[in-house]
Amino acid sequence: MHIAEGYLPWEHAVAWGVASTPFVVHGARALTREVRDRPENTLLLGASGAFSFVLSALKIPSVTGSCSHPTGTGLGAILFRPPIVAVLGTITLLFQALLLAHGGLTTLGANVFSMAIVGPWAGYGAYRLARSLLDRRGGTMPLDVAVFLGAFVADLSTYCVTSVQLALAFPDPDSGFAGALAKFGGIFSLTQIPLAISEGLLTVLVVRLLRQSSRGDLIRLGVLTDARVAREEEKSK
Amino acid sequence: MKRSTKINLLIVLAVVLLAALPVVFGMGDHKDEPFTGADSQAETAITENDPDYKPWFSPLYEPPSGEIESGLFALQAALGAGVVGYMFGVKRTRRRLAPEAADTPDEPADTTGEAPVSVPGR
Numbered sequence: 001m002h003i004a005e006g007y008l009p010w011e012h013a014v015a016w017g018v019a020s021t022p023f024v025v026h027g028a029r030a031l032t033r034e035v036r037d038r039p040e041n042t043l044l045l046g047a048s049g050a051f052s053f054v055l056s057a058l059k060i061p062s063v064t065g066s067c068s069h070p071t072g073t074g075l076g077a078i079l080f081r082p083p084i085v086a087v088l089g090t091i092t093l094l095f096q097a098l099l100l101a102h103g104g105l106t107t108l109g110a111n112v113f114s115m116a117i118v119g120p121w122a123g124y125g126a127y128r129l130a131r132s133l134l135d136r137r138g139g140t141m142p143l144d145v146a147v148f149l150g151a152f153v154a155d156l157s158t159y160c161v162t163s164v165q166l167a168l169a170f171p172d173p174d175s176g177f178a179g180a181l182a183k184f185g186g187i188f189s190l191t192q193i194p195l196a197i198s199e200g201l202l203t204v205l206v207v208r209l210l211r212q213s214s215r216g217d218l219i220r221l222g223v224l225t226d227a228r229v230a231r232e233e234e235k236s237k
Numbered sequence: 238m239k240r241s242t243k244i245n246l247l248i249v250l251a252v253v254l255l256a257a258l259p260v261v262f263g264m265g266d267h268k269d270e271p272f273t274g275a276d277s278q279a280e281t282a283i284t285e286n287d288p289d290y291k292p293w294f295s296p297l298y299e300p301p302s303g304e305i306e307s308g309l310f311a312l313q314a315a316l317g318a319g320v321v322g323y324m325f326g327v328k329r330t331r332r333r334l335a336p337e338a339a340d341t342p343d344e345p346a347d348t349t350g351e352a353p354v355s356v357p358g359r
Binding site: 001002003004005006007009010043044046047049050051052053054055056057058059060061062063064065066067068095096097098099100101102104105106166170171172173180183184187188191192194195197198201202204205206208209210212213214217 | 241244245248249251252255256259260264265266267268271272273274275276277278279280282283286287290292293294295296297298299300306309310311313314316317318319320321323324325327328329331332
């Protein structure tokens with residue numbers, strides 16, 4: 001769930017907009033380069049953006065008794081790296097702000113910062129870390145685990161950032177920033193935990209299906225390495 | 238059923254359960270309005286922390302009713318799902334028609350590439 005239209009003081013709105021702009025511009029360049037230099041990936045690229053479109057349209061009930069929606073940005077971050085997701089996420093947020101009155105134009109900068117920048121980067125970091133740790137062990141099936149962690153972290157960190165953004169703008173009259181962070185964290189982050197698990201599982205599902213239908217793409221994108229494919233084939237013989 | 242297909246179905250089942258269980262166990266019953274959006278709860282919390290705050294901008298376009306809004310959300314999901322489904326359709330067809338193409342040189346078309354225990358057809 002994004003910060004609603006008009007619900008950030010204008011100074012904050014401007015500051016988050018300024019913070020997000022370079023990431024989106026850089027991402028737009030990366031996206032153009034990707035489409036120009038590797039047109040064979042365009043279909044998968046579009047599907048990654050579409051995945052985020054689907055997941056952020058699904059409002060799912062959670063254990064806290066409220067609803068929220070996943071972000072779907074982890075998949076794109078894992079496949080195409082975070083800069084490109086900054087653009088894909090911004091497109092999703094714009095669609096929702098303009099047509100659905102969900103999120104908003106004045107809060108777009110803040111929402112882009114959480115969902116399209118911090119979330120994908122944190123998720124990508126978690127994915128890379130998990131991969132390097134698990135790969136060193138030489139196991140054959142750690143990819144699912146790394147993908148799950150990447151998507152889970154991308155989803156959950158997005159809403160932790162949202163909580164921080166609101167706590168900065170609206171500190172608690174008595175307990176200040178910390179009290180407000182606990183309050184907004186309870187609303188956003190706690191609600192998000194089961195949803196982040198769902199998003200992790202769905203992202204794993206998509207990557208598993210991709211391994212069946214388009215291994216070549218995954219190898220080209222560096223998600224599957226030749227070494228891993230060789231290991232798995234060795235084991236399956 | 239192939240092992241990887243079973244795992245995939247279990248994943249789908251887990252996602253469905255994660256969404257259904259909070260409702261089944263009535264985890265929203267303690268609220269006046271169960272299962273509202275986290276964003277509208279945040280709006281309430283903002284007003285608590287800063288009673289004088291007035292949103293200074295309203296959406297340019299607001300769906301005139303809940304029905305239209307949910308329809309637009311469904312449209313968003315449908316567009317996304319359509320593209321994802323199209324992509325899988327294209328990839329699958331490509332693989333079926335050209336198993337020897339660069340995509341996967343020495344794998345039979347129906348290999349899961351997944352099952353560490355046994356790969357059918359080998």
